[in-house]
Structures are given as structure tokens and as C-alpha cells.
Amino acid sequence: MPHRAPGAPGQSGSSFLTGKPIRYYRPNGSPDIRRLVDEGFQAFNAGRLSEACQIFSEKMLAPDRDTTIGLTLAGALTPAGLGGCVIELMDRGLVDFIISTGANLYHDLHYALNFTLRRGSPFVDDVQLYEEGIIRIYDVLFPATVLLETDAYLRDFLVRSGMNEPTSTAEFHYRLGRDLLDRQPGCEEHSVVARAALAGVPIYTSSPGDSSIGMNIAYHELVNSSRFMIDPNKDVNEICAIVLAGTRNGCVILGGGSPKNFYLQAQPTLWEVYGIPKGGNDYFIQITTDQVVWGGLSGATPSEAVSWGKVIPGVLPDTVIAYSDSTIAFPLFCEYVIGSPNGRRPRKELVHRRAELVARLSREARAAREKKLEVKT
Amino acid sequence: MPHRAPGAPGQSGSSFLTGKPIRYYRPNGSPDIRRLVDEGFQAFNAGRLSEACQIFSEKMLAPDRDTTIGLTLAGALTPAGLGGCVIELMDRGLVDFIISTGANLYHDLHYALNFTLRRGSPFVDDVQLYEEGIIRIYDVLFPATVLLETDAYLRDFLVRSGMNEPTSTAEFHYRLGRDLLDRQPGCEEHSVVARAALAGVPIYTSSPGDSSIGMNIAYHELVNSSRFMIDPNKDVNEICAIVLAGTRNGCVILGGGSPKNFYLQAQPTLWEVYGIPKGGNDYFIQITTDQVVWGGLSGATPSEAVSWGKVIPGVLPDTVIAYSDSTIAFPLFCEYVIGSPNGRRPRKELVHRRAELVARLSREARAAREKKLEVKT
């Protein structure tokens, strides 16, 4: 048995695949939910979630604050159907760039390509799933062929794109999104990657090799001798440049993990590495179930981030962590925010401004180095 | 205040820095601890930890099993002084390759370079820390100058190394380790990166831009116009090649996060992307505080991994998760393992075999593709 892969052919009619298809739920600003959040969510994590909704709606989105807002995604959000929330936020200009695990983007492609993930149970027999070629993400179930066909699409895209040099993930995801829009018209309604390309929202991945997308790019290098690769340096510098350009900066962090750190390290990069004075975040919202007491960065508080210069010392009242599964809290958050008076902003379309912003970062970094050398002399 | 970085000069004599220096504790195989684990750790997570100790000592390390063992590191382990455990395992041939967050490797450099991190408290005033230029990692405290000087070392190394092309993180960390050994003789006793270079243990990072190491490489590209970069494709393929070459495969996962997935995706890469039949892991040990019910990969069980072909269906008895802070459980685990009859193995020194193993992967991948094309024709 070990020398066989799951997803053997001819196993398509599994009894495991009887749950409802998972759809991208689109929040629409329910007044009832706004009332619940304002009046019913008064204390404990309900209170924190209510605060998060208010900080985002009333402060981060206030036109005069001009906040550049990053959204980070960790945990299996697109498999759970939360892509619709992200699509809605991008379309309304409420997030300006995204840092995601590769897995969330890879699984988003299933929706774009019209494959079906289904509601299931976390209490199923995995050995039997393996025998029947069913893949499980906690309680989300789908045939292994979905992986194989998504991979085939990705490899074809890599070939036909002609990309052949080190590239940032924002550029890569943008071109992938354009390809989806071309080949699957209308898929921007059910694909974060496609919608991001349309809305000009750059999507970054902090661990570019660490997903089926990365696996297929590695295949492309090994088997097709391509010179296409992700250049993490470009990602670091583009994100720094975006943060540097922000009048104010704020984030919504779902989960934690590597995307959280990748976002938060932008400010230390500026002062610690580039020598450019720029304060930390003005706003910080996290929805997570990780705990500060385990000591990891996923659970680290805005307060700890102050010592690193990641968060401005004076703004702790504008930071909040709501401890909850994102699958529950994030749709509530989006309903609230979308129904708020600031529920739509002009889009910044940063994906088209990356070169310009990196050039500015480069100028300031070189100037800082000159100045430092002068001081030494 | 926002337009200033922490770590302002002249703040060195902080009253926060009065705790004991953190040292790399070296486990030495205490019989008392072995007795406690065998006789006192009987149920609940103590029972799981006891099982993990036994699976590792008696099965994974058994000479006739010839298990290729990966260790993944997430969470702030080197800041907490756990580097000594990792050094001991590498020196004794008990782990064959490592996947770590960049942060653990970056903070390891402080020890190599003789900077001092100190025991502190998580309940300190971060605004005051910021004012005094003290950095906090949960309850570990040190001056911001430690960051700046470690960064300076890294940038100097990048310049003098002359590296100027896409590189795997294993190669990069190996060269960094060699440089440390040259310039800080004896530092292999207190540096994971240095010891790994000496012991031939390749170290990978799944999120290469996501740490101060990545930040300084990005600086090197932007300001020095270097063409040096991390090529994630090389990492993906090297790890696949190592796993493919293993007679048996097993892992010790500390924490979870991106390193966990980067390790576990090797088998799906083989069957799903490369079409090479190779079973999943034979052994799976995780020490974590993350929970399965939040649905993320960090907390996903060996059972869930079966459906993905990451773990061999028949071996679930040889998989175990002990729910504990690694700072408590990992030293106990190492004491037990080192004191066991299999507490030393010949080292595989895989860092020097990467090219050979990738060549084999490449041959098998091309052969698999040929076969598939033939079938279609």
C-alpha cells in the first residue's frame, strides 16, 4: 500500500462526497448583524470582535486617515469558503494588499476552475479516504483529482506564460489572475486570485516554495529547465516600499503564522536594515486562536510588537486581538464593515505601482546609507 | 515618537537586562529523566511524550530501519536556549536535515557572535522597553544593538562571500556556518548554524524572505545590486530528493507552522506533481500546543495527513503528537533519546550529497513523465 498515491482512478463516486458544495459566501452588510455586534457583543472576545469592527470601520477606513491596509491569511480559509469575504473587501477598496499562505491561493484555484469542495466531517476514517482517493482538509472533502487537475492547469500556465526569470509573488499571482480571467470568464466572482488581478490588489506569499503552487514551480525548473523562480528579495522590498508609502498603516491578520510576521517585519526592515525612520503600524487587528503564552509570533501581542518598532507606542488603544476561529469571526467582521458608512473606498490598485514605490524605497535607502557613511567620516 | 526606531544609542545600561544570560543547555542522557519518562509519564500528554521518546529511540533510531530524519523548528526556540539540544542531536547523527523558520536561525547567530540574550518576564512595559532600546521575545530580553550588529555581520558576510546567483537555503546556511566557524572558532558549541555546517546537516527555511536574514539579503539586492537570492525551487527539490532517497522517513516537528508543511509536502510533491510512487512518512512525532480543532495545518493530525499521502496508512501507531510547550518537552525528549542505546548514529552528512540526490530525483521525474506520455499515446 505505501507505494501507491491516493486519488487512484475510478473512485469518483465516493459516499464521502455527499455534503453540500462549499460556496464563497458574500457578506452584504446586514443591519441585524451590525446590531448584534454593537449591542450584543459587549465583553470577552465578543467585545474584542466588536472593537475590531469599530476600529476598522471608523478609524482605518476613515477617508481622512488614508490608511494603507494589509490583510494576511493563514489557516485554511479558502477551503472553508471565506474567499467571498476577501473578494468583497478587495472590490470595495477596503484592503490594499494581501499576504497569504500558498495553500489558500492554491485552493482558491479550485473554485476558479469550477471544481467542487464539499462540506464533510472531521471524524471520518482517513485510511478509507486514502483508499477512495479523497483529500481531507479538516472537514472539507474533495477528490484527489482536483489536485491533479489544478496542478495540470498550473503547469500549463507556467509554460504558456513564458515567464523565465526571478519574479515577485505579487507579479506571479497577478499574471496567474489575468490568465484565469482570460480562460474562465466571470471567475472573479469566485476566485480571490482572479479578483485581486482585476482590483489591482497585490498578493504576496511569505513561503513561496511551501504549497502545491511552489511544488509545481519547482517541477517546472527541474523538469522543464525553466529559469522562472520566485525572488523573495523582491517580495520583501515591495512590501517595505508599500508600507513606507503609506500615510498611515494598518493590518487585519487572520490566524497568524508566517504571513503575520512577513507583514510586521516591514517596519523593522526599514529602521533596522535600511536605516529609514518610519514609525510602526497605526492600527492592528488580529483574529486568531493562538495564544500569547506559547511565546510564538502567531500569538504575540501588539504590545510585544512595540518593542520591535512594529507598532507605534502611542496607539495600543487602536490594536485588538479577537480570539476566535476566523471562520466564525471574519464573516461577522465583514458584514459589519461592509454595512458601515465607510464601507467603500477608492481602490489604491497598488499592483500597478510597485515599481514606482520600490524606486522610492531604493532612493531613500541609498540616501540613508550615504548619510550614515558621512557621519562616520 | 513614531519617527524614531527603538534601540537608540546610549541606552545600554537598562535595568531590564539584569536576568541571567540564556545559554544553550546541552542534554546528556540523564537516567533519572529516562526513569521519569518511562515510569512517571503514564497518561495524557505525559503519556504521549513518553511514547514519542520510545518511538524515536527504539524505532526511528534502530540501525536496521535506516530512517532519514527531518527536524522542523517553529516558535522561538533558539531565543529560549534550545539550540543546545539541536546541536547535540546533530552531533550524534540523530537528525539528518532541518527545516527552520528564519527567525530561529537569525537569533542563533547572536549566540555564535557572543551577544547576550537574557531571562526576563513577559509582563514588562513595552513602551518603556521601546524607549530604552530593548527588544522582547516573550520573556527574552536584549538590546536592539544586538540586532544591528548581527545585521552588520550578515551584510558583511554577503559581500565577502561573493555569492551572486540563485541558491538553495541549505547552501546559503552551509556557507554562513562555514564563515562562522572561520571567524568565531569554537562557536559550533553555541551555534546551530555553525554546528550544522560542521556536521553536514542541511538547514532549510520555508519562508526565506521572512526574517532578519531575508531582510538583509533583500537589502543586498536593492542597495548593492547583488544577484544573490534564495531560489525556493531548489529547496523544494532538494527536500524531495532527500525524502525520495530515504529507506524510511520520519520527522520530529516542533511547533508546526510553515516548516511543518514544508517537510510534509515532500511526499505529495513526489506522487502528485512528479508522478513518482513513494509512500508517506513511516514515523511522525510532533510537539506542539496547536490544536486540531482550529483546522490549521499546524494542528493537523497524522491521521489527516494520511488522506494526502503524507503518512503511510498502516503506521498510525508510529505517529504521536504530544501537546506541550517545546521549551519543556523538547529537553526532556532529548535527555531520553541521548541516554538510549541508540543515542548515536553515523552521520549522513546530506549537505554534501544534495547534487547527487537531486540528479536522481530529476532522472526519476523525467522517466515518470516519459511513461505517462507513452500511456497517453
Added chain:
Amino acid sequence: MPHRAPGAPGQSGSSFLTGKPIRYYRPNGSPDIRRLVDEGFQAFNAGRLSEACQIFSEKMLAPDRDTTIGLTLAGALTPAGLGGCVIELMDRGLVDFIISTGANLYHDLHYALNFTLRRGSPFVDDVQLYEEGIIRIYDVLFPATVLLETDAYLRDFLVRSGMNEPTSTAEFHYRLGRDLLDRQPGCEEHSVVARAALAGVPIYTSSPGDSSIGMNIAYHELVNSSRFMIDPNKDVNEICAIVLAGTRNGCVILGGGSPKNFYLQAQPTLWEVYGIPKGGNDYFIQITTDQVVWGGLSGATPSEAVSWGKVIPGVLPDTVIAYSDSTIAFPLFCEYVIGSPNGRRPRKELVHRRAELVARLSREARAAREKKLEVKT
């Protein structure tokens, strides 16, 4: 300082007490929230919460099932304003009896007596709170005088009630509720204890000494030489009798803790101690953040309960745990349930049927003992 109590007089105008008053939010069956739960909560804990809503609305409340439903309360729910949800469920006949920590009932009295608890922050200086005589429950703040005046009410009630013998907590809480209704007309809108008395819902406490209510009863014995006391035997037997009488049995467990076990032990009491054959629960819903892997009863699964005979082996599909802070999940659950077609049932008014049901238990227990003795002879 140690020899002074918090709540010193003259500290009433604290700057800590500026947050909004906490009110008992009343769910009203929002169709928007039902839509979110049905269509947006598809996987992970959102999926579990959606299942819980459906099991409760469609099965437990189905008229032909005639399910006797227990609700258990642990964690600070009334301080967080969740009493309104409990009131609504009782009024609509959707829960038949309650097991609560004493703290939830004690703090409910503040609302009944028109004292004000306020929204605050968990990040305040507790030494300063102590100095100013402010009490903190996580992020809920109120003056220590609220404790002192609630205690005074309780002690006066104990005196004027004339109760002077061992009593069940259901009887005690019923009489307390009647007293509140007499003295604070209309308070059934903002007191769980008062509403329960009106709606005939018995309220039990598994740890009768363990709250300020228990403290004041102990005072009454020590200082007034009263013979009034809680008799835990009566509680155990009343709950067993209620469960025995149920056509079907089901529970909604908030948090876990001692109330969870007190509910679940009813079935083992019946078979293990009384020798009366009666199956376990037919339905089991828990909202908690406690985890199975820590091994405690709070986090124990319905599956583990099967081995104890607490849950019927065949019904695991009708059991669900949603991992979430109750402050978020319970209001959503109540909105859903109340808006469902089964959102109102005839009330069982069990508080008035306790004697009759215990008499039946007594008969069956004696009969079972006779039968057992006969078998031995």
C-alpha cells in the same frame, strides 16, 4: 496595604467606569443571521456551530421528539451580558432546566437589583483598580460596593425567607427568584434567576459553596446559627429524576467545568448506582474553547462519554462541539434557534414537578434493589 479590603468608600467616581453599561441583549430570530449560519458557516468551527443550530432547531425542538433539554452555564456569561439569551430561551420553553456555576447566578443578581456593570478592558492596572475599589471580571468592571450591596440583599433574603433546613439549589433559587419578582417588579426582563422562577425552570448549582451566594449562606449558618443549608443529595436526585422522566434527553453545554459533569453524570447515576436501565443522552451540543487533548472533562468529547453510558452509542451524528468563546457563538445560536419554526415550545415548568419525579425515581430505585436482592437469593 494587605490589611485592607478593596472597595473602600468614597471611590465611586473612578475613571475606569466610563464604558457603556452592559445590558442583557435579547435575540429576536434575525433572518440575516439564519442566512449567515446556513450559507456562510460551512466548515471548521463555523460549520460545527451551524450543525449545532440545526440539531437544536430541527431535532431537539421537534414536537414529536419531546426532548427534555438541560442548559449548563460555566464561564462568566451573565457578567458579559448573555443573560438575555438565557431569559429568551426559558420564556419560549426551549430549555427545561439549568445547571450553572454559582458565580453566574450571583452576578445575575446585580442586574436584578439595578446595579451597573460596565464594558472595560482586560489591560488595566489591577493594583490601581484595587486602590480605587473596582472589581474586574476579565474586561467587565464595576465598583466593589456592588458586591457588598448584593451580599446585603442576599443575607436579608436568607433571614426573611425563614428557610431553616437542608434544601435543593433548585428550591433555593426558585425562592430567591420569587423574592426578586416581589421586590423588584419587572426584573424578570433582566434577571435569569427571576425569569426562571416565573417560567418554572429549575436552576441547579453543582458547587453550592463555591460563589458569593454560597459564602453568604455559610455566613448565615456561622453568624446567625441558621440550619439552612444546600443538600447536594437533593440536587443529584432531582436531576436524575428529571433525566429519567425525559422521553428523550439533550443538552446545551456552555463552557464545561463542573456543571457539564453534573449534567452528564445523571445517566451513570441511574445505571451505575441505582441500577435503573435508561440510555444516555440523545443529543449533545457544547460550545467551548477547552480542548480534548488536555484530558479534562470540560474538553471531553461526546465520543468519550459513550464509554460511560452518558451518550447513546448510536447518536454520535447528533452530537457536536463548536469551539468558540460562548460570548460570540451563543448569541448567534440563539438568534438562529429563535427564528426557527420550532422557536417556541410549551414550557414543562419542571420546578413544580420535582417532588413527583423524585418519588418516581425512588420507586424505581427501590424496585431495582429488590430485584437485585432476589437475583442474589
Added chain:
Amino acid sequence: MPHRAPGAPGQSGSSFLTGKPIRYYRPNGSPDIRRLVDEGFQAFNAGRLSEACQIFSEKMLAPDRDTTIGLTLAGALTPAGLGGCVIELMDRGLVDFIISTGANLYHDLHYALNFTLRRGSPFVDDVQLYEEGIIRIYDVLFPATVLLETDAYLRDFLVRSGMNEPTSTAEFHYRLGRDLLDRQPGCEEHSVVARAALAGVPIYTSSPGDSSIGMNIAYHELVNSSRFMIDPNKDVNEICAIVLAGTRNGCVILGGGSPKNFYLQAQPTLWEVYGIPKGGNDYFIQITTDQVVWGGLSGATPSEAVSWGKVIPGVLPDTVIAYSDSTIAFPLFCEYVIGSPNGRRPRKELVHRRAELVARLSREARAAREKKLEVKT
């Protein structure tokens, strides 16, 4: 199937019962473990556990501090074999009184009566366990007959003890322990209840009806028409009296739950209810996996307790929470403490001083009331 109890006769030879018997491990003060705790446990929860060991050994046990030390037990500790640690602490005079869940005491009786609990797995089929009459506590397995025979012993004890009136749990457990010592000579080596009787350590239960012990007492009342019952008032007052009499007070809290609150409420009872000025705890150690952010009392911090007068404001440095499964951390803690220079103290034998201490409480309470009435006049 629902109308049958687990534990059907003739199922004794289960294949589930093949694991090693669980024994009460006795810590003996290992110097290796002391070295690990001092030198290897430097940060994060290892650091906290190290602090807890030092606070207990060097401060709480210091002869000149004369600290009255309470130990609270929640979570399934005796089933996991941790009773040996508690026995050792009692024998050495290192804890003066205990507050435990009933379940820990009930399962302790199995050891006293020579029944065998076995190591197992949490991943077994509970429906099959039910069929075979095996009871599961997470990963601890034993036949249902163990419950039935322990219950029979308890009911016989209740009959032969002749107890027939309201009693404190300390008195009840003391008499139960004496009975065990009489009938099972030598059982003080493997029974907490028996050892406590021998060592004069009073054991309280905050939720007296909530365990199989409480269930059998309830049976005794219902079926035998006994007037024996637990009087929670006596428990509240005895604990208050013990705390009032302490030169200094400190606690070791395992888990949390109702026993934690029952311990901590003693000080509020004194100032809030009895009007007796007495400061809060001088020392506070908790080992738990519960989290502050869920808002419950189990996870509440020493800091929050300050606002209630449960902890002296000035002593926060002498309070610590180590987040860990008690099955791992508590044996380490005991090894450390027992090997310390203060690893043995004269026993206070408080079980014999309860009447005297309650009389003192009564005097002071009446005096405080007189004084208050005078002030009013």
C-alpha cells in the same frame, strides 16, 4: 441498545486492557531534574515552571515564612497516576490542605482498593468500548466493574460509618481515609485519601454532589433514608478559618476549575462577607493549560485576582502561571521541590484543628458585626 448499561458481565478479557498498569509514581528529588529545571528551563513556559519551582522551594517553604499552603486538583490527575506526587507532598508536610474535584478522589479509591487502571490510547472506538464494558478517561482504560465495586465499597462504608448528619467534606474524607487504612493496610502508599487521613491533611471538594462519591451519598439518602449529607457551609467556613489562621498563605493550583475558585474565594469571604480585614494570598502558583483570553476563572491571572482582594497587590512577583499539562509539569515540580533544602516541613495536621479554627473565625466574625452595628448607631 440504549436501554443497557456499559459494563455488561462477562466482558472482562478485553483486548483493550493490555497496556501497562498505571502506578502512583513517587518523586524522589532527582538532582538531574533540578539541574534541568535550573539550567535548561530558561524561557517561555519552561522558564515559568522554573520560577514556580523556585518560589515554592525557596519562599513558600522557607521555615521563617510559615506559609499555609493549599493544593487544588482539577483534571483527571489520579487516573493519570499523579497521586504519588500528592502523597509525597503530604507526607513531607509540603501541603497543608487540599481542594479537589470529587472525581480525583473517587478514582483514587480504585488504587486503594487494588483495582487496576491501564495505559491506553485516546484513539479507540468508544462504541466498541461500550460494548465490551470498558470505561475510558482520555487514554486511561479500565473495566466498568471497577466503578461498580468501588461504588459498593462506598455504600457499605456509608452504612457502617453510621454518619447521619450534615458534615464537612474534610470530615467525610477523613473518615473515609481511616476506613481505608483499617481495611486495606498499607494502602497509604497508593491512596491520596488514605495518606491524607494519616498525615492530617484535610481534603475538601467544592462540588460535593458532582462525582460518583456524591452520587452514592445521594443514593444513601434516597434509598436508605439516611440524613447524612455534605454541608457546603461547613466547607466554606473551615477553609476561611484555615486561611484566616495562616501567617502567610499560598497555593499550588493544578488545572483550575471549581477547586481554584473555592480556594481563592476564602479571602473575599473574609473581607466581603465577614468584614474581617485579612490580606490576600502571598504566593500563587498555577499549572494549567487554560487561557486568560477566554475570560473564565480557570484561566484568570493572579493580576485579575488582585482586584478582588484574592492576592496581595504587592506580591505579583511571587505569583506565576506555567502553561503546561499537569501530567508533565507537576512531576517535574515535585522532583525539584523534594530535592530542595526545604523539602520537608513539620506537618500542620490541620484536619484535627478545624473546630478550633472555625471557633476563632466565628469569634472574629461576630466581633466584626458588633463593630459595624456600633458604627451605624
